[in-house]
Amino acid sequence: MGNEVENISILRLTGGDRKNTEDVVAREFPLTIILNNQELVTLLCSPVKLKYLAIGFLFSEGLINRQDEIRQITVDEQRGIVRVAIKESGAVGRDTVFKRFITSGCGRGAAFYSADDARVEKVESRVEISTRQVLAMVKEFQNRSEIYRATGGVHSAALCDTKSILLFSEDIGRHNAVDKIFGECLLEGIPTDERIVITSGRISSEILLKVAKRRIPIIISKSAPTDLGVRLASELGITLLGFVRGNRINAYAHDWRIVSDNKTD
């Protein structure tokens, strides 16, 4: 933790008391993504793992699908710019890419009512996890959330197997935190089949579609899902666990992957 937070002077009022003190706040960093020399978007993010964020964003928006489509990535941390050069072959020429991006609502709330619209395949993985493993993993997840503990102002996301956390990221945006995980997977060749994603944020349709595109069979959150998140999880074969707190788990879809504790020990 360093770059992602800033110390500032504040006035703390408690009852009748006024005290000058210091507080730690999360930094908010504007990152502009330039795709094939054309400015695409400016994201507000936590200034770490910028390369992973850019690639994860492009993947989530359907602008890249595989690592070998990427020709070059240049990160200018000073100016807040990531330049990505991708192959413009076959159906996905530059104009197509930008047209698709812009007509889909600029990546801001592209709406899918059903799994068919989303053009994502159903997840067939038979992976199972016990309630004890879920609770232990969520506890480890919370312990890892350093910036959250310092600032109260960021989201976290993690990629796990059924036993431990493999990748972890924090960001002021819940979408960014998940995009950083999948950007890292894509660039470093880390497989996501049979894996589990934990997020601190709510599970909306957009988050659900992000994990579905990476064929994640289980998504876990401390927070609430939306109705559309639940519906898509049901249709896409994804186990959706919400409000995982203390020793309680709400299973909103495909609860058959959650087995009794002795079965996986």
Place this chain on the structure above:
Amino acid sequence: MGNEVENISILRLTGGDRKNTEDVVAREFPLTIILNNQELVTLLCSPVKLKYLAIGFLFSEGLINRQDEIRQITVDEQRGIVRVAIKESGAVGRDTVFKRFITSGCGRGAAFYSADDARVEKVESRVEISTRQVLAMVKEFQNRSEIYRATGGVHSAALCDTKSILLFSEDIGRHNAVDKIFGECLLEGIPTDERIVITSGRISSEILLKVAKRRIPIIISKSAPTDLGVRLASELGITLLGFVRGNRINAYAHDWRIVSDNKTD
């Protein structure tokens, strides 16, 4: 509460127990805004106050500035469409409007490093509020958050004077909740000078700029601000209060508007 939530069957796992039960989740509704017959954006939102959301969104994005620029609003709740017709006069022709919207990153994280870039005037209001009034108002704010209590999955926003809540809205998106408030102000001719905004969400630069555009002198949140939110509040003369919980308030900028309890009684 009705349209905004949905009852669904879930499996609740507690310790070794598995129980089928019901849960209430927030609905996520795709709303497409069509401006002067051209599709602009699809927002995912809670399906109430759609007209206010559309107008508040257009205001926040700088596509409209005053009520008299609006010629017609048609809401199709069934299909999730709001059509807005605005005057195309002077500098703001249709092409200009769309070009500006799209080049600013499609409303997704337009980045302003300083108050100058944002082209928003400094708020000069001399309004004051006591710590007791702040705490009482935040308590009332939390009591009003019906959908949050039912689902745990939405944000709230309110417009207040120093004594009570004037307008209140809830939405699955923290931006939408604030946009609904300002859309209502714009359409119903409700003044916002000298008013206070409370939000359940984090205060990022984008939220701060939304309230600055409506000349709000005080913004209050239960959650954290970002460094850019604090910097813009300082530059724009806005009192920023965060982490308002129990009897504690953190004042991040312009704390002179918070006075001792006896001064305002």
